[in-house]
Amino acid sequence: MILNTAKLVGSLFYERWKKQExxxxxxxxxxxxxxSQQCVDALEVQSEESLEHSFSHLFEGLGDMPAPPWGSVYLDKDRVVFGESTVEYRAFLKSHGISLDTGLREPEDQFGLTLYAFSQLLAEEKEQAANHLLEYHLLPWAIPYLELLSKKADNVFYSALAVDIKTWLVGIASDLQLNIVNRKLYLD
Structure with missing residues (x-):
């Protein structure tokens, strides 16, 4: 169940969907x-154009991003994509035979892509590696990221989605009894 949910949730933060989908x-x-139903309701009142604009702004880097979706922005002192934490995460993925080659030159530590990697590890029955991915590579920065996204998103749907996905991730961490690593974060 977590495997399929992680894929779907990851896609919401990585793939451009049409409103009806x-x-x-x-x-x-x-x-x-x-x-929540509040999240569904917030989506239903959005126009296709508003969703497309907000997706580009929040997840693809159109203009000044209020909450960048890449781990290295929060984990690296210089707050850059492709930072040291991205290199470390890339090595982790490689050690577990995971390639997130999207055909674009982009860091693998994008929030949605990281959930894809988590689901792939679960599909391959690598639960220990999947837990490590959450404990060390995702959750230390994802919770603050989702909090920032919920506050700074220019769209009520994406604000509500961030709140709900934060709750979901906290629930997973509790259910799996994860020990989230306390990593130094660089936040504004």
Missing amino acids: LIQVLVALAEENIV
Whole structure:
């Protein structure tokens, strides 16, 4: 269950969806108590254009990003993509036979892509590696990232989504009894 949910959630932060497709995904996630009805309702009132603009702004780097979705922005002193933490994460992925080659020159530590890697580790029954990915490579920065996204998103849907996904991730950490590593974060 976590495997498929992680893939779907990752896609919400990485892939550009049409509004009707998003509604179907969100309704399914709401039925599983992953997202709230408030999140679904916030999506339903959005225009296609508003969703496209917000997605570009929040996840692709159109203009000044209020909450960059890359781990290295939060984990590296210089707050850059492709920083030391990205190199470290890339080595972790390689050691577990995971390649996140999207055909674009982009860091693998993007929030949605990291959830894809987590689901791939689960699919390959590498639970220990999947837990390590969450404990060390994702959750130390993802919770503050989602909090920032919920406050700074220019779209009420993405604000609500960030709140719900933070709750989901905290629940996973509790259910799996994860020990989230306390890493130094560089936040504004």
